[in-house]
Amino acid sequence: MSAPQISIVAPLYNERETFPLLVARLNALMDTSPLSIEVVLIDDGSRDNTAQLMQQVALTDARYHCIFLSRNYGHQIALTAGMATARGTEALFVIDGDLQDPPELLPQFYEKYKQGYDVVYAVRKKRKEGFLKKTAYFLFYRFMKSISYVDIPLDSGDFSLISRRVADVLNKMPEESRFIRGMRTWIGFKQVGVEYERDARAAGEAKYTFKMLRKLAYNGIFNFSEFPIKFVTQLGVASIGIAVIYFIQTLIKKYVFNDVPEGFTAMIFLLILFSGVQLIALGLIGEYVLRIFFQTKGRPLYVVREVICEQERQLDRNFLIPDEQKNAV
Secondary structure: OOOOOEEEEEEEOOOOOOHHHHHHHHHHHHHHOOOOEEEEEEEOOOOOOHHHHHHHHHHHOOOEEEEEEOOOOOHHHHHHHHHHHOOOOOEEEEOOOOOOOOHHHHHHHHHHHHOOOOEEEEEEEEEOOOHHHHHHHHHHHHHHHHHEOOOOOOOEEEEEEEEHHHHHHHHHOOOOOOOHHHHHHHHOOOEEEEEEEEOOOOOOOOOOOHHHHHHHHHHHHHHOEOHHHHHHHHHHHHHHHHHHHHHHHHHHHHHOOOOOOOOOHHHHHHHHHHHHHHHHHHHHHHHHHHHHHHHHOOOOOOOEEEEEEOOEEEOOHHHOOHHHHHHHO
16 A cells, blocks of 8 residues: 555544544545545544544554554643654644544645645634633733743644654654654744644543643743743842842931831841842742653653554564563563
């Protein structure tokens, strides 16, 4: 089977409700498209029967290539595994498996690609989510843009079409704490945005919890901004300034008004001020140290349990740990 022109990459985690709808819409797209397309589905350690549903479709339709990770690694790592496996010779089309990213936009994105753009990213002009979540996204993207040293587009996520050469560069980037939309921007080449209305989930509940969103935000801030470490310096300078002003105020009260503050008020103020500054500084530095710690371990980003490709189930030995390799022989 020759390599397809386009690979559609979709990570899945507990998506049994949306899976039949996803497959139906992908099949309709592939059946009507003049392009040669494969679909790469990644099971990110689902706890429902998503993996079984993926097996069924992969064993009956050679256009589907399924990867099953050994546990839940998170959306960004699952997406990384899919991009590393995708064979599309022209481009990769990255979508979410919950159908909030409509696969039917592929022709529109591909047209931009044919015009010479290496990255065609989606810009959410409207999203059907709760007020608090929409507000949080709105504020984060603008905060991120104001502090980042790369020009990350506003209101754009991972939903995009990337050329083969951009995908190859992404696959060579080994960072453990991944923020793919930032990495995609950092690579460069010609990039353009396409506006769309982000749909509500087709079924089921959102899998991105507040904790996961916070981790993603941290990865974006600490990986693509110098703001945190510079903030510590600015905070230190500000605290010294406050202390100097307080000291001058005390001298004036003593020598001009003969009134020196008594008791523990001054001591408590200074203690809280400098202790707070030091704890904030240690916390921010700790975030960088933690990322260095995980990166220097040199572990693989993920472990693949099983791969189904071209109607054959086979073990991907490239990512098996030694004990699993022995058991597989």
